Amino acid sequence: MRKAVIFVSDTLHAVIRRLSVAAIVVMFCTVMLQVIARYVFSSPPVWTEDVARYMMVWTGLLGATLSFKTKTDAVLLASVFPDRPNVLGYMADALHTLAVLVFIVPILWYCFFDLRGQFGRGFLGRQSTLVADTLGISLLWIVAVVPIAMLVILIHLCAHWARDGLRSAELEPGK
C-alpha cells in the first residue's frame, strides 16, 4: 500500500514535469505566432492570447505541484523545531501537513460539490456549461487544472508520510 502510494506520487511527478514543459512550450509558440502573425499576415488569430494565458495558468498550477514535491516553496520562517526523528520534528511535520490539508481540501471539495453537498454542482459542474470565448470549447477543460493540481499535491503529501513510514519500518526490522 505504502509502496503503491509512493509509486503513484513519483509517476505523477514525472508526468507533470513533462506536462509543464509542454505547457511552457505551447505558451512560447502561441505568443511567437501572435508576433509573427501581426507583422507578416497583419491580423493575428484571435485565439492566441487566450491559449497563451490558459497555458500560463496550467504552467503555474502544475508547477506548484513540482515545487511542493521538491520542497522548494517559499518559507517565511524555517521550522524552529529539531528535525525528525525527534518527536518535536514529527509534531512540526504533522502541523505542517494539517495546514496543507486545511488549505487544499476545501478547494478540492468545492470543485465537485456545491454548498448543499450536491455532487456535480460544484465549480467544475458550473463551468462545464460555459464556453471559453474564442476557443469554443467548454471551460471545464481549462479550469480542470485546479482540481488536478490540488489532488496531486494531496497525493504527494500522502507519499511523504508513506515514504517516512517505510524507511522506519526498514530501519527497525520485525516491527
Place this chain on the structure above:
Amino acid sequence: EVKVALDGPPNLATSGTYNWIQGFSKVMSENGMDVREMPRGSIGNEDEIFDQLSTGLLEMSQSDVRAVARIDPYIYGLRLPYLFDDAAHMDRMLEAGDFFERVNENLAQQDVVLLAIVPIGPASGFITTEAAIRTPEDIAKLRMRALDDAQLAMYEAWGSSGVIVSWSEIMTALQTGVVDGYMNSPFVPMSFGQTDVVRNFSDAKVIIPMRAVLASRLWYDSLSDDERAVVTEAVKAGDKANRIWLDEASGSALEQLEELGVTVQRLTTEELTAFREGVRSVYETGVVSAEDVASWTSLADEMR
C-alpha cells in the same frame, strides 16, 4: 441585506449604472430591504461575481453582457450595430418582445436571473488619437482596438483592421501607436483620464453600451411575494433614474469632451447612413444566429 457588486466608481455624474443603483436602493430601503454596495473588484472579477450569483453567495450584480452571452448569445443582438435609433427605441423593444422571458429561461441553468438592461452612457463612437473620422473610408486607414470577435467583424466590414488589446494595455497601445483608437461611449476617455492622448471623438452612434443587472435565483426565489414586488418596483425606479441621467448626459457629454480639448465630429444623417450601410454585413457573421438576427430586426422595425 442585499449585496450588489458595482461595476465601476460610484460617480453620479459619469456612471449610468451608479445612477441605476441609487434609484433602485432608494425604493428598496424605503421598504425595509437594505442594499450594500460592494466596490468594484472587492469580491472579484466578472467571472467570480457570476459564480457567486450562481451559488447564492451574492444577491445582485451589474455584469458584463458577455456573462449572459456565454450561456445564450441571443443577448448579443442588443449589440448589433445601428439596431436601435436610441435608448427609448431599445426600451420599447425590451418591453414589447419576450426578451427577458427567453433569456431567463436559459439563465436558469446557472441559477441566475436577468433583471434589467442598463445603458452606461450615450451611444458609442470612435475615439482616436490623430485622425478625425467622418466616413467609413476614414476608418479604413486605421488600425482599431477591438474588444472581441464581434467588434473585429465590424471593423472589417468598414474595411479597417482591428487588433484585440486588453483594456489594461490600451493606454500603452494608444501612446505607442499599436492602435489608432477604439470604439466606446464618450464618457470613457474622460473617466479614464485619456483626454491628453485621444484627441478626437466621432459621434457615430454605433451601439448603446450597456450592462446587465443580474440576480441570484436562489435569493430571488427565496423572497416572499411582497418582497419580490418591492424588487420589481425598485428595478423600475432604477431604470427610470438611469434614463433621466442618460438624457441629461447625452445632451452634455460632447460639450464636456470639447471643454477638455477633444475635437468632436457631429455626423449628419447621410454620414451616419454610410456607416450603417457599411457595417450591415456583420449581421451575417454568425455571432448571433441568423434566426435571432431576423427576430431582432423585425422587432426593431415594428417598434421604430
Place this chain on the structure above:
Amino acid sequence: MWLIPIAFVVFLICGTAFAYLMGAVSVITFITLDKAQFLSIMPQRIFSQLDVFAFMAMPLFILTAEIMTRAGVMRCLVDFALSVVGRFKGGLGHVNILTSVFFAGVSGSAVADSASLSRSFVPEMVNRGYDKYYAGAITAASSMIGPIIPPSIIMIIYGGLTSTSVAALFVAGIVPGLLLAGVLLALNVFMAYRYDHPGGKASEIPPFFPSLLRALPALCLPAVILGSLVFGLATPTEGSAIAVLVAILAGLTYRGLSWSMLIDAIEATARMTGTIFIILAAISILGYLAGQMGWSEALAHWVEAFHLTGFRFLVFLMVIFLIAGMFMDTTVAVTLMVPLFAVQAINQGVDPVHLGILICLNLCIGLITPPLGKCLVLVAALTSLNYWRLAWVAMPFILVQIALLFVLARFPELTLALPRALGF
C-alpha cells in the same frame, strides 16, 4: 477568535511554506467568522486571480534567465566588464557592479545574480587581495540592480495586482537602475581609496573588442525587449517570448546549448512559476476575505487618521515596506502588501508607476537587510562566510540604497521623466 493568531503562529514556527500558511489561516478565519459558506468560491477565485494578462510575461522572462545562465553568459559578461573597468583602482568591485548591470537586462530576479556571481567571482576577488566580506557584500548589494532594470518579476506581479502597465514600469525602471549602479560605483571608489584596493594588471585585462563580441548577445537582449516596448512593436508578453528566442540563439553561440539543458531550464522555470503562483493563489483567498469584511476600507480609514499626504505619505509607506522586506521574501511581500497599501496610495494620487518602482527598490533592499536578507543568506552560504558579519560589512551599501530610495520618492521626475518622454 483566538484560534486565528494561534494557528498563524503555530504553522509559522513549524516552517510551513508561506502559501499553505496563508491559505490555511484564511480558511480558518472564514470558519471562525461564521462565513464558511464563502469557502465555496475558492476554486473560481484561484483560477480567476491567476488568469491575468499581465502575469503572462513572468514564466518566459524566468526562462530567458535560466537559459542564459546555463549557457554560461555570466563568464562573458564578467570578461566584458573586466575589459571596461578592470584596470581602475578597486577594479574588481566595479566589475562586480557592472556585471550586475549587464546581467540585469537578462534576468528578472536578484537571487540568480548573487548566486552565480558569488560562486565564480568572490573567490577571484579574494585571490586579488580583497577582503572576502567586502567581496561578498558588494556581490549581494549589486545583485539588486537586477529587478530594477527591466525585465523584472516583481514589476510583473505589481502590474498584475494593480492593473498598471508593465511596459511603463519596465521603461520607468531604467533610470533608477542606472542611478543605483552609479551610487554603488561611487561607494566602491570611496572604499577602494580608503582600504587601498588593488587595480587590475594590464596583462590580465581581456581585450575590449573580442570580449564585447562575446557579450553582445546578452547585451542585445535588453535593447531588444525595451526597443520593442518603446516603439510599440510588442507587448511585454511578446517581448518575453522574443527574449527567450534571443536567449536560445545566444546559448547556441556561447557553448552549445543542448536539448537536455533546454529541457532542464524549462522545468526549473515551471517549478519557479509554481512557487510564485501558489502564493498568488493563497493571497487571492485572503484578498476575498478582506473584500467581504471591508478590511481595505478599514485600513484606509486607519491610514487617513494619520493625516499624511504627498511625500510624507510615501515615506510612511516606504517605512512599512522596508520593515516588511526585512522579514519577508520579495514575492511574498509584494503579493501580500501591494493589495493592502498600493491601491490606497494610488487613490491618494500617487502615480502607480512611480509607486511600483519605489516598492520594487524597497523590497530589493530587503534582500540584503537582516534578519532575513535572501541574497545575503545565499552569498554567505555559497562562500562560507558568517551571515551576521557579512550583513555588517554590507551596511554602507544598505544605507546608500535607502538614501537613494528616499531621493527617488522625493523627486518622482527621476523615475517618470523617461516613460513620459517616450509616450507612456
